[in-house]
Amino acid sequence: MASIQSADVISPTFRTRSTLRIAQVAPLSESVPPKLYGGTERVVSTLTEELVRQGHDVTLFASGDSRTSATLVAPVPRALRLAKSVDPLALHLLLVEQVAQRADEFDIIHFHIAPLHFSMARRLTVPHVTTLHGRLDLPEIITLYSEFSDVPFVSVSDAQREPLPDQNWIGTVYHGLPNRELQFSGGSGGYLAFLGRISPEKRVDRAIDIAKACGCPLKIAAKVDPADQRYFEQEIKPLLDHPLVEYCGEIAESQKGAFLGAAKALLFPIDWPEPFGLVMIESLACGTPVVAIRGGSVPEVLEHGVNGFICDNLDEAIDATRRIHALDRRACRRAFERRFSAARMAEEYVQLYGRLVANAALYAD
Amino acid sequence: MASIQSADVISPTFRTRSTLRIAQVAPLSESVPPKLYGGTERVVSTLTEELVRQGHDVTLFASGDSRTSATLVAPVPRALRLAKSVDPLALHLLLVEQVAQRADEFDIIHFHIAPLHFSMARRLTVPHVTTLHGRLDLPEIITLYSEFSDVPFVSVSDAQREPLPDQNWIGTVYHGLPNRELQFSGGSGGYLAFLGRISPEKRVDRAIDIAKACGCPLKIAAKVDPADQRYFEQEIKPLLDHPLVEYCGEIAESQKGAFLGAAKALLFPIDWPEPFGLVMIESLACGTPVVAIRGGSVPEVLEHGVNGFICDNLDEAIDATRRIHALDRRACRRAFERRFSAARMAEEYVQLYGRLVANAALYAD
Numbered sequence: 001m002a003s004i005q006s007a008d009v010i011s012p013t014f015r016t017r018s019t020l021r022i023a024q025v026a027p028l029s030e031s032v033p034p035k036l037y038g039g040t041e042r043v044v045s046t047l048t049e050e051l052v053r054q055g056h057d058v059t060l061f062a063s064g065d066s067r068t069s070a071t072l073v074a075p076v077p078r079a080l081r082l083a084k085s086v087d088p089l090a091l092h093l094l095l096v097e098q099v100a101q102r103a104d105e106f107d108i109i110h111f112h113i114a115p116l117h118f119s120m121a122r123r124l125t126v127p128h129v130t131t132l133h134g135r136l137d138l139p140e141i142i143t144l145y146s147e148f149s150d151v152p153f154v155s156v157s158d159a160q161r162e163p164l165p166d167q168n169w170i171g172t173v174y175h176g177l178p179n180r181e182l183q184f185s186g187g188s189g190g191y192l193a194f195l196g197r198i199s200p201e202k203r204v205d206r207a208i209d210i211a212k213a214c215g216c217p218l219k220i221a222a223k224v225d226p227a228d229q230r231y232f233e234q235e236i237k238p239l240l241d242h243p244l245v246e247y248c249g250e251i252a253e254s255q256k257g258a259f260l261g262a263a264k265a266l267l268f269p270i271d272w273p274e275p276f277g278l279v280m281i282e283s284l285a286c287g288t289p290v291v292a293i294r295g296g297s298v299p300e301v302l303e304h305g306v307n308g309f310i311c312d313n314l315d316e317a318i319d320a321t322r323r324i325h326a327l328d329r330r331a332c333r334r335a336f337e338r339r340f341s342a343a344r345m346a347e348e349y350v351q352l353y354g355r356l357v358a359n360a361a362l363y364a365d
Numbered sequence: 366m367a368s369i370q371s372a373d374v375i376s377p378t379f380r381t382r383s384t385l386r387i388a389q390v391a392p393l394s395e396s397v398p399p400k401l402y403g404g405t406e407r408v409v410s411t412l413t414e415e416l417v418r419q420g421h422d423v424t425l426f427a428s429g430d431s432r433t434s435a436t437l438v439a440p441v442p443r444a445l446r447l448a449k450s451v452d453p454l455a456l457h458l459l460l461v462e463q464v465a466q467r468a469d470e471f472d473i474i475h476f477h478i479a480p481l482h483f484s485m486a487r488r489l490t491v492p493h494v495t496t497l498h499g500r501l502d503l504p505e506i507i508t509l510y511s512e513f514s515d516v517p518f519v520s521v522s523d524a525q526r527e528p529l530p531d532q533n534w535i536g537t538v539y540h541g542l543p544n545r546e547l548q549f550s551g552g553s554g555g556y557l558a559f560l561g562r563i564s565p566e567k568r569v570d571r572a573i574d575i576a577k578a579c580g581c582p583l584k585i586a587a588k589v590d591p592a593d594q595r596y597f598e599q600e601i602k603p604l605l606d607h608p609l610v611e612y613c614g615e616i617a618e619s620q621k622g623a624f625l626g627a628a629k630a631l632l633f634p635i636d637w638p639e640p641f642g643l644v645m646i647e648s649l650a651c652g653t654p655v656v657a658i659r660g661g662s663v664p665e666v667l668e669h670g671v672n673g674f675i676c677d678n679l680d681e682a683i684d685a686t687r688r689i690h691a692l693d694r695r696a697c698r699r700a701f702e703r704r705f706s707a708a709r710m711a712e713e714y715v716q717l718y719g720r721l722v723a724n725a726a727l728y729a730d
Contacts, residue, residue, distance in 0.1 A: 076508075087505035089454065090480060094509045097484045115455060119462045119485055140452035143441075144459045 018055075020353055023109040024048050024070070025061045025099055025117070028091055031079040032066040036250050037197065037223045039278045040133045043175050043345075044112050050178070050346035059106065061099055073098065092116050100124075108353045115141075118148045127356040129154055129170065135296075137163040137273055152356065154349075156276040157297030171352050174301070175276050176345030177336075182285035184333045185261025191217040191246075192321065193263035193288070195256070195279050198236055199228045201272035206293070206314055208239050210267055213318040216244070218267070221259055223250035261286040265324045268292040269317055277301060280308075284336040287329035291320045307332040383420075385718055388474040389413050389435070390426045390464055390482070393456055396444040397431040401615050402562065402588045404643045405498045408540050408710075409477050415543075415711035424471065426464055438463065457481050465489075473718045480506075483513045492721040494519055494535065500661075502528040502638055517721065519714075521641040522662030536717050539666070540641050541710030542701075547650035549698045550626025556582040556611075557686065558628035558653070560621070560644050563601055564593045566637035571658070571679055573604050575632055578683040581609065583632070586624055588615035626651040630689045633657040634682055642666060645673075649701040652694035656685045666705075672697040 024047065030038030033045035044060070045068070051058045052069045060066065064074035075095045080088045096117045103109060109128040111117050121128050131154045136145065145164050155161045155172045192214075194207040204220060211218035220240075224232045240247045251259060260266065266283035267290075274296035281301065283290050290308035292298045302308040307327065309320035389412065395403030398410035409425070410433065416423045417434045425431065429439035440460045445453045461482045468474060474493040476482050486493050496519045501510065510529050520526045520537045557579075559572040569585060576583035585605075589597045605612045616624060625631065631648035632655075639661035646666065648655050655673035657663045667673040672692065674685035 085505060087503060090505040090509040093480055093483065094512055097487075097512055100484055100488075115458055118458065119465055122462075123465075123488070138452060140450060140455040144455040147459055147462055 019057060020350070020357065021057045021059075021105065021107045022051055022353065023059045023061065023099065023102075023106040024051075025095070025109065025111045025113055026063075026066075027113050028063045028076055028095060029079060029081045029088065030063075031082075032060060032062040032068060033253065035065075035079070035082065036252055039276075040112055042253075042278065043131075043133070046175075046177060046342045047110075047346055047349060050176075050342045051350070054346060054350070056350075059102075061095060073102070096120055107357050110349070110353070115144055115148075118144075118151055122148060122151055127353075127360040128152065129352060129356060131156065131173070132160065133275060135273055135275055136160060154352065157274075157300050159273065159296045159300060160275045162273070170355070171348070173345060173348045173352070174340060175278055175281065176340050176342040177278075177281060177285055178342045179337060182257045182282055183261065184285075184287045184329070185257070187262060187264050187288055187329060189262025189264070191219050191263055193260055193266050193283075194218060194220045194222065195251075195260065195266065195282070196222050197228070198222045198224045198232050200231055200235075201270060203269045203271045203293075204236060205239060206269035206271075206317070207267040208242070208245055209314060210269065210291070210318050210321050211244050212242065214321050216264070216321070217246065218244055219246045219248055219259070219263070221248045221251040221255075256282060257286060260288050263288050265321060266290045267317075267321070268298070269311075269314070270295045270298070272296065274298060281336055281340040284308075284332045284340065287333045289324055289327040289329070289332050291317055291324065293317055303335060307335045384422060385715070385722065386422045386424075386470065386472045387416055387718065388424045388426065388464065388467075388471040389416075390460070390474065390476045390478055391431075392478050393428045393441055393460060394444060394446045394453065395428075397425060397427040397433060398618065400430075400444070400447065401617055404641075405477055407618075407643065408496075408498070411540075411542060411707045412475075412711055412714060415541075415707045416715070419711060419715070421715075424467075426460060438467070461485055472722050475714070475718075480509055480513075483509075483516055487513060487516055492718075492725040493517065494717060494721060496521065496538070497525065498640060500638055500640055501525060519717065522639075522665050524638060524661045524665060525640045527638070535720070536713070538710060538713045538717070539705060540643055540646065541705050541707040542643075542646060542650055543707045544702060547622045547647055548626065549650075549652045549694070550622070552627060552629050552653055552694055554627025554629070556584050556628055558625055558631050558648075559583060559585045559587060560616075560625065560631065560647070561587050562593070563587045563589045563597050565596055565600075566635060568634045568636045568658075569601060570604055571634035571636075571682070572632040573607070573610055574679060575634065575656070575683050575686050576609050577607065579686050581629070581686070582611065583609055584611045584613060584624070584628070586613045586616040586620075621647060622651060625653050628653050630686060631655045632682075632686070633663070634676075634679070635660045635663070637661065639663060646701055646705040649673075649697045649705065652698045654689055654692040654694065654697050656682055656689065658682055668700060672700045 026032045026044040030041040032041045034041040048060050048070050058070035060068045060070040061073045063079040064077040075098050076091050100120050103124050103126045111130040114130050114132050129152045152168050152170045158172050192211050198204050260283050266288050276297050280290050293311050304310045311317040311320050391397045391409040395406040397406045399406040413425050413435050423435035425433045425435040426438045428444040429442040440463050441456050465485050468489050468491045476495040479495050479497050494517045517535045518532050523537050557576050563569050625648050631653050641662050645655050658676050669675045676682040676685050
């Protein structure tokens, strides 16, 4: 890139230049990065910062309380969940419109807000890609997404694609985290950890069963969404009143390292097609192995017997938790660094962006 | 239109032909017309049938269980509320996309699904108009709608515009009902009526207070939305246990005439900026005067001392209810026929369509 070329010798491939003007379009529910829980917003933050670090010209569409080294465009001053907005849909429609208006300022637009932008994106002349962060196995989603079989999608695990095999899937990109965000730790706290959301599909009740069966303390750090408040009150709260169980509420990003790093194992006894499961790689980053029940992405993220155990039922999970000391915590950290770094994630996305930009240039010629 | 013209003498104004290809785009929450409650879907049904009757070529986008003499395009087989859809948003996005794909089959597209289609509509080359059916005085709505100040809007009352005076308002069209749907009746039931939704802004508690103060029976026919279930249980249910009060649940369209026609008066003691208040004109159609508390459209729909009383507080409403026999029920029916017929509503819309089509033709030349 240091050499100077006169205009008439610029090759066609020059247009797929190595520095891209990239828009990242995040949900407005949480800031980027999120103050508390917020998997999608964390991934967008990690990707955005890494793309900037790699020299790209990045614009981040996100709530105004976001922190980024990219150029921030904020349709709303504050993240909607913590601001208790009563009409988040209206403000996300505003976001879609603002992206549409500025679309031609970018080489590539990367959406994380499916499905609100599909109609708009389909009609864009600018290359775009959408990472799907959620589950896809619901009837309404299958009906809607099938209509948009041309829109380029990225899955966050191969398993995530299963209900919609015929979309325009252009790749699977596993999530990544910055290497230095979470440190290796020895797991000296002597407890099992549950981290995330309390909801029927996350099955914190199973985590409590495992802890009781093993006679080992369990610490639960989890938020409760309004939609799950009734489930929490009726099904889970009665289970928390046990000497081995400690409920810590929702914890901040800054507390996660200490919480996970001191745990003997992370319990991930899910009961749904987990799209990715960010907490699994957070745990590995801390050197903490994961005891999971099979579902969705689990077999793609964990290596059974190396950095965790993939179990088919509760009894297997209890047994695996008793044998957790057999796993090498250093191997967990190494797996994280090798497969789930922010740099690896960003490089894979940049390769996809390059392909989409080159394709678009081809058709424009 | 009976004369035959050769191609070269067709005048430019011929393009604003008297038979229009019109798309009506209804919400999918209820069928068109609705089986039970559903103000927007009722209005869309009335308008659609009247436009067909007037000779236009009408396509109705609505749920598959709708009944219409127009051409029905159904993105979903059944109305979403009664089918208990868990993701109505996804299916409305599908609706928007289906309209976008067929847009050029129409001379004019009339939307009733604000705000989901704004970004799409703004980019249409086909003339379009959006009737706003809901309240507009919420912060998120003001933020979003202000972005779309070019999109042509119709208000259902002048009062509805107040929070957003600077939109592209092209007219106010009051709702209408078919003349023969509800018959004049003598009000011989000896009770007061409350009809609609039970929610804090509709103030059924005030209706109960009025009935008690007047010593007159009150019949309540109203649905309770899931969002208002708690309010109903905690605030309203205890008030229903009174010898003068009878709660009938949600009633069907076919029962409304008998319910309203036998009432001495309809109580409409609202506490919000009512956008239109369809039940007021249903009541007038039956010859039943309305005792209302001032708010939103009320002074535009009712004529104080002629077909109802517009009150400023509960005491005034109690006093007005005691004097209700002073109003002539025939005058109520006449006001309905003069101002709120389906034919009048459709004619006003056709005039607006004609203006929009002519404008578009002007710019296309």
